[in-house]
Amino acid sequence: MDKIYLCLAHMSGEEQKYIKEAFDTNWVVPLGPNVNAFEEDLAAFVSGAGPDGRAVRKEVVALSAGTAAIHLGLIMLGVGKGDEVICQSFTFAATANPIVYQGATPVFVDSEPGTYNMDPQLLEEAIKDRIAKTGKKPKAIVPVYLYGMPARMDELMEIANRYEIPVLEDAAEGFGSTYKGQMCGTFGEYGVLSFNGNKMITTSGGGALICPDGESKKRVMFYATQAREAYPYYQHEKIGYNYRMSNICAGIGRGQMTVADAHIAHHRWVHGMYEKMLGATEGVEVHSAPDACMDSNYWLTTIRLEGVKDGGLQEPAREVLDLQKKLDALGVETRPLWKPMHLQPVFKDAPAYVNGVSEQLFRCGLCLPSGPCVGEEQIEYVIKGINENL
Numbered sequence: 001m002d003k004i005y006l007c008l009a010h011m012s013g014e015e016q017k018y019i020k021e022a023f024d025t026n027w028v029v030p031l032g033p034n035v036n037a038f039e040e041d042l043a044a045f046v047s048g049a050g051p052d053g054r055a056v057r058k059e060v061v062a063l064s065a066g067t068a069a070i071h072l073g074l075i076m077l078g079v080g081k082g083d084e085v086i087c088q089s090f091t092f093a094a095t096a097n098p099i100v101y102q103g104a105t106p107v108f109v110d111s112e113p114g115t116y117n118m119d120p121q122l123l124e125e126a127i128k129d130r131i132a133k134t135g136k137k138p139k140a141i142v143p144v145y146l147y148g149m150p151a152r153m154d155e156l157m158e159i160a161n162r163y164e165i166p167v168l169e170d171a172a173e174g175f176g177s178t179y180k181g182q183m184c185g186t187f188g189e190y191g192v193l194s195f196n197g198n199k200m201i202t203t204s205g206g207g208a209l210i211c212p213d214g215e216s217k218k219r220v221m222f223y224a225t226q227a228r229e230a231y232p233y234y235q236h237e238k239i240g241y242n243y244r245m246s247n248i249c250a251g252i253g254r255g256q257m258t259v260a261d262a263h264i265a266h267h268r269w270v271h272g273m274y275e276k277m278l279g280a281t282e283g284v285e286v287h288s289a290p291d292a293c294m295d296s297n298y299w300l301t302t303i304r305l306e307g308v309k310d311g312g313l314q315e316p317a318r319e320v321l322d323l324q325k326k327l328d329a330l331g332v333e334t335r336p337l338w339k340p341m342h343l344q345p346v347f348k349d350a351p352a353y354v355n356g357v358s359e360q361l362f363r364c365g366l367c368l369p370s371g372p373c374v375g376e377e378q379i380e381y382v383i384k385g386i387n388e389n390l
């Protein structure tokens with residue numbers, strides 16, 4: 001059996017056609033017909049009807065990375081030096097790093113056990129405490145859709161709206177996940193997508209910022225192209241970035257959009273198989289949506305090992321690391337769940353509001369292979385490996 005990876009890229013076969021078109025027409029630049037068409041495809045994909053029947057219509061800017069999208073989202077929300085931004089602690093560092101690029105301070109908020117995403121109650125506690133301690137409101141809230149799982153958006157948005165703090169959703173892992181039928185990434189002011197090589201769809205590397213309207217899209221494009229003012233010569237009045245997606249990568253993205261629904265359906269099928277086939281394995285819990293209104297894309301299926309020994313906060317439990325090592329020897333890639341940001345040495349001085357949930361999940365969780373190249377045979381092999389090495 002070939003090595004089984006967590007999530008490998010999978011091509012539709014259409015990608016080459018769009019790339020060839022780009023070469024044939026010499027659009028080998030970070031703008032062009034593929035970029036425009038990919039943005040239209042993405043806007044159509046994320047737009048639609050909201051839970052109350054209201055139309056959700058978004059614009060999308062294709063960028064060089066999801067991290068660039070987070071950075072530009074923060075800039076659009078006016079985050080700057082001395083500000084605080086509330087950020088989910090249980091995430092990849094790319095969610096938090098751009099807050100620091102802006103000279104702002106991340107304030108980490110822990111997760112709730114059902115979704116593994118931002119705990120609404122703790123969010124409100126954090127907002128109140130930051131206002132009491134600093135005399136000003138946090139500038140933005142950044143929830144994350146970890147492993148594709150929708151967060152408790154009704155509760156989070158209610159709090160954000162009540163305190164009038166804008167939300168920037170990190171939907172890098174949540175492409176195609178829905179909450180009450182509405183696409184993740186479209187609830188807040190801005191939403192972030194990633195098309196890195198391991199994501200639900202890929203452009204090799206790339207990302208996108210979901211924007212509320214055409215005006216904000218124009219502004220994002222302005223910052224993404226070195227903030228060049230509309231003069232016949234080079235005039236700059238703001239600091240800009242070189243963050244646009246290349247027309248070649250966007251060609252890959254157009255090809256990937258033809259199989260986006262199939263990819264999502266496959267990840268959901270993989271999760272269903274793990275759920276069914278690991279049901280009989282004692283001491284292993286597969287994470288599934290806690291509520292029917294959350295339709296996860298199940299980018300990665302994750303498990304928790306129950307009854308692991310408490311080995312401290314800095315590392316996963318010995319049992320998790322042992323199982324990872326043994327599965328690796330069998331040619332199966334797995335990975336512990338994200339190490340929470342409030343435990344990362346680089347963020348040791350950032351304020352954090354914690355409840356033990358992400359620490360426990362980091363201690364006992366493991367991501368399983370879930371991508372388009374994982375079929376029934378691979379799933380059976382992974383499960384056999386787990387059962388024989390627990």
Ligand SMILES: Cc1ncc(COP(=O)(O)O)c(C=O)c1O
Nearest residue numbers: 065066067092094172194196207
């Ligand atoms: C939760 C999360 N946020 C942000 C990113 C950053 O995306 P990118 O790698 O496209 O910069 C990733 C993935 O890499 C991610 O998993």
